[in-house]
Amino acid sequence: MSYAYLFKYIIIGDTGVGKSCLLLQFTDKRFQPVHDLTIGVEFGARMITIDGKQIKLQIWDTAGQESFRSITRSYYRGAAGALLVYDITRRDTFNHLTTWLEDARQHSNSNMVIMLIGNKSDLEARREVKKEEGEAFAREHGLIFMETSAKTAANVEEAFINTAKEIYQKIQDGVFDINNEANGIKIGPQHSPASQSLNVGGSGGNQGGNCC
């Protein structure tokens, strides 16, 4: 129940690319072929373990519709990681990536880790965007890249966890100030080790006292 860190993620991308399905697959490990349009933002949460530490991922699944853009922009702030999703069977979703990226960069903190995801990799027959194109885009903009399938769950876990690892590494490197919640990272409630150290010190002190 308790966790060391809480990371806030946002999932962004054109409508219908499978953002909500990715979240559902990650949190509930299930796939819903027909999904309601997301209104504004929906939420999901899951615990993962990195480097022996419990980390809670709180994922904000934003609406992809153009009309919601003005609202969803306000939710970018305070995210530690972003999943930028496109549909490999629809080239236009890939073409809109630059706009999404600009939006994300503009409305979030500069250290935000962005993972580029080419979803629906199970639909190889209808592929319009080559994997190499996605890789090239990611390389060009300094993103992590993965192709996933919310339907088969391929790479879904990896996408979320790799992003978390990158964030964790940035914390270790001191890039993220974990005390600033605007970075999308919160420190979880933890047991204080004070009592432990007190006990150890006490026993040592007793011995020393006797001898002197």
Next chain:
Amino acid sequence: MSESDDETAFASADEGDDKKSKDTLSPKSKEMKSSETEQKKEIEKKDTGQKQQKQAPKNKKKGKGSNQTNAKEARPATKSSPSQSVATSPKPDVASSSNPDISEAKKESSPKPVGTKENKDLKVGEKTVVESPTPEESRSRARNSLPPESKVDPETDKSEKTSSNITAQKEPKDAGASEKTTATQVKAESRPNTETQSHDVVKTPEKQDIPRGQVDRSQQQEQILQNLGTTAEKSSRGGWGWSSWGSTILSAATNSVQTFTHQVGDGLSTIIDSVESSLGIPDPEDLAKDKSATEAGQSPEDTTSAITSQPEETVAVESENVKTQETDQTIDKESESTQEEEKKDKNNGGGWFSNWGVSDLAKKVTDTGKSLASKGQTLMSEGFDAVENLAAGGIDVLETIGKKTYNTLSEHDPAFRKTRDFLSPKSNKPNLSSVLREAKDRAEQEAEKVKENEEAMKAHFGTLFDDNQGLAHLEALEMLSNQSEKKVHSLLNSLSSKDLAEIKPLLISIKETFSVQEEDESAADTDQDVSGLVSQCLAQLKLGTASDKLNTVLEMVRQWIADTQENQEKDSIKDVHQKSIQALAELTAKGVEQFHKAGELILLEKNKENDFIEKSQSLARLTSVLCHEIGNLATRFVACLNKMAEKQENPDEITQFVTNIYLEATNSSTYIQDAFVLLLPVVQHAAIEHSVLFRES
């Protein structure tokens, strides 16, 4: 021969006493007060010892670094010219005035003036020795000056340099003496000690001494020796007292300390055995063998007690004693002095080791400096007593003892690593196990805590509210609200005064709607159709959002209450409490989510017929309905609990649960009202945008 033996015995006793006086503590001085003659004699003895010591340091200086054996020999001696001068002056007076023994010790050596002369001569001899660069040279010089000795030395062979070194200590004296014929006799007194074989020299003193020495010594000296023996015992008791003190405090330390002392004791007895076996054998070759045997005995001693450098010092002291004993041929006295020495050394070792054990255990051998200091102090105090006994001692002796101790200790056991290695495992063992035990206990306690926490989490409103994404929606709504507030300000600033005047009444009325908390209880009949009211409110918002989620929760909660009323037998109070909190949390979360969605949709809706006042009123009504419903649910759950409590043996038990339910119900209402208030800027924002958008069209 026997006469000379007596003399030499005396001399050896002098030497032993000299060392003894340094080591012994206060008991000794008390003892001395009891008999003045003894005291004086002691002083005398010290003087004699110091004469020898005087020369020792010179040897040391010469031999420094070149010969380990030399260094060892030199160590026990305290030298220092001031003490020497002091020693020489009082000695003749005391000797002449009261103590026949002393005069005897001075003996055949003509009157006092001659004695002082001797001292001067000795100094000269020393100086010349000092000038000679190497110990070998001094030795050879001594041999040259004293033919008998030089004869002996070649016999013993070069391999026995160690033994010759020992003799070399005294040879300078002899060398000086040989130059002066008057002094020869006195020198002879000490020379026979080392060279029993040199008959010529030995004979002279013997003849002169015989008459007086025999009688006086047999009575008084024995008494003295006895006294010394008891003193040694006393002081040794003191030493053991130290170790036993340590043992009472630290049982762990006891074993190590005792082992220590036993080891040292064994080593000493080994030496003493070899020494005793050598007694009565005048043959120089045998003597030499014995010496080498003693040397061999020393090295095992070193290894057995390699833990510290202390044993080595003891050995050094011992080696001198050995030398003395070898020359001493009176067996009774010899054995007595041996006993004394053994006791003394044990006392020494015991005191030191117990000190070490205690301090090391105390500091876990981390504080080397302190332990070193304490050791230094022990030595210092011993040295201090010695100085007091000397009466004329002086600070130099103290200083030298301290320095030497420090050097010896740090030289042979740098940072006391050996001591640490020896002691630390034993001292650590109980610690480790206790630490492990503590860790285990702690783990158990934490596991219990986790269990309790998990239990508590099931009925923890905040956690459940968060699990239902209530907090996330509230946070998102807050972000939306903040953004809208900024927009409202910027829009108002951009509006012309005319437009501003037009829209102002609308904004004010919206604000009024939000600030007025409806308190008409009529709208909230206890048995109102909550689902209908909620649907009605949402319909009035005209947002097209289904009220599914809210109504689903309301339906579920109602079912729970019905179930609880039916199954009062099955459910425990805890279960009911848990369910009530869960219901409240879920309903609140869904309510907040509804407000959040409403805000988003209000912002998005671009409909000309939008009536923001009506929307605001609908939202206000929804808030009121939800808050009342929350209160209702709480009351119903509490009613269930009260019914159950009637059947319970302890009705007071539910009090805390009832309190908690009401508390969380208040909490729920607060969350709902917070969410509602957050919508104000959102609605205003939407209203302004709407007016701007449709005025132009």
